[in-house]
Amino acid sequence: MKTNKTFKIGDFEINRIGFGTMRVTTGSGIWGDTPNKENAINVIRTAIEHGVNFIDTADAYGPYTSELLVEEAVRPYKDQVMIATKGGFIKYQPGAVLPNGHPYYLRTALEGSLRRMNTDSIDLYFLHKVDPNIPIEESVGALAQLQREGKIKHLGISNVTPEELKRAQSVATIDAVQNAFNYADRNAEDLVRATSARDIAFIAHTPVARGNWNDPTVTKAGKEGMTSNQLALSWLLHFAPNIIAIPGTSSQTHLMENLQSYTLKPESYEEA
Numbered sequence: 001m002k003t004n005k006t007f008k009i010g011d012f013e014i015n016r017i018g019f020g021t022m023r024v025t026t027g028s029g030i031w032g033d034t035p036n037k038e039n040a041i042n043v044i045r046t047a048i049e050h051g052v053n054f055i056d057t058a059d060a061y062g063p064y065t066s067e068l069l070v071e072e073a074v075r076p077y078k079d080q081v082m083i084a085t086k087g088g089f090i091k092y093q094p095g096a097v098l099p100n101g102h103p104y105y106l107r108t109a110l111e112g113s114l115r116r117m118n119t120d121s122i123d124l125y126f127l128h129k130v131d132p133n134i135p136i137e138e139s140v141g142a143l144a145q146l147q148r149e150g151k152i153k154h155l156g157i158s159n160v161t162p163e164e165l166k167r168a169q170s171v172a173t174i175d176a177v178q179n180a181f182n183y184a185d186r187n188a189e190d191l192v193r194a195t196s197a198r199d200i201a202f203i204a205h206t207p208v209a210r211g212n213w214n215d216p217t218v219t220k221a222g223k224e225g226m227t228s229n230q231l232a233l234s235w236l237l238h239f240a241p242n243i244i245a246i247p248g249t250s251s252q253t254h255l256m257e258n259l260q261s262y263t264l265k266p267e268s269y270e271e272a
């Protein structure tokens with residue numbers, strides 16, 4: 001089966017292996033500065049030079065340090081890359097976050113991202129997580145208003161159910177959904193199908209399961225002459241044409257290994 005290498009969000013054609021910056025740009029617990037800023041910038045720039053044109057960040061990563069570092073890394077390539085960021089999730093200590101989907105908070109969060117990213121308009125802005133105390137229509141409605149004001153080009157929602165997607169679509173055009181989805185965790189399969197049917201991008205976060213694979217995955221990959229991460233990324237690319245995988249890495253070697261997954265496909269994905 002042939003699979004497309006790209007998927008379009010609006011007029012922008014995205015290569016379906018992007019880059020997630022949550023870990024490489026922050027310290028332990030997704031908190032504070034990266035211990036190795038030079039490496040983080042180098043690995044992001046190498047990714048772009050090898051065709052990655054979708055970079056994912058969020059104000060909660062650091063908080064703020066990831067957005068600042070991504071802005072610096074992408075600066076020489078600004079027009080070539082779609083940057084996605086997120087708001088609505090407050091990082092208040094290492095390893096701990098709280099959703100806040102109040103319209104006034106989302107406006108403040110977005111203004112902060114615009115300043116840090118040195119832009120008038122965010123390419124793709126996600127509601128990071130639905131606030132259980134605020135109806136999703138209110139949070140997404142507030143983002144749709146910011147989009148009408150020109151501060152957001154494309155709107156997305158993250159960590160949602162198919163039902164929440166429907167509710168969000170009742171108040172805004174949703175161009176992307178971002179949930180966990182990988183070879184070992186297929187809980188979002190219904191959401192992948194729902195977005196695929198509506199031509200909405202599905203951004204698969206945690207696509208290589210942080211490198212923690214169970215035995216069958218590793219065995220299957222070994223038999224096919226690829227690594228388990230490559231098998232997992234190849235599986236995602238073939239699962240549905242709207243999936244964009246955003247593996248994060250601090251290693252140039254792992255980056256290259258991940259990008260090779262475009263051309264690798266086992267005889268079948270499941271264990272015999």
Ligand SMILES: NC(=O)c1ccc[n+]([C@@H]2O[C@H](COP(=O)([O-])OP(=O)(O)OC[C@H]3O[C@@H](n4cnc5c(N)ncnc54)[C@H](OP(=O)(O)O)[C@@H]3O)[C@@H](O)[C@H]2O)c1
Nearest residue numbers: 020021022056205206207208209210211247248249250254
């Ligand atoms: N929307 C949300 O709520 C949400 C939640 C989680 C993540 N995300 C996004 O998704 C992105 C990816 O998620 P993630 O970082 O949690 O999980 P991931 O991409 O599945 O795993 C990243 C980890 O796997 C390792 N890795 C990557 N490629 C490898 C390879 N080829 N061989 C060996 N190890 C490899 C990396 O270590 P090395 O540095 O050693 O390579 C890193 O520690 C994040 O950066 C973020 O942008 C979003």
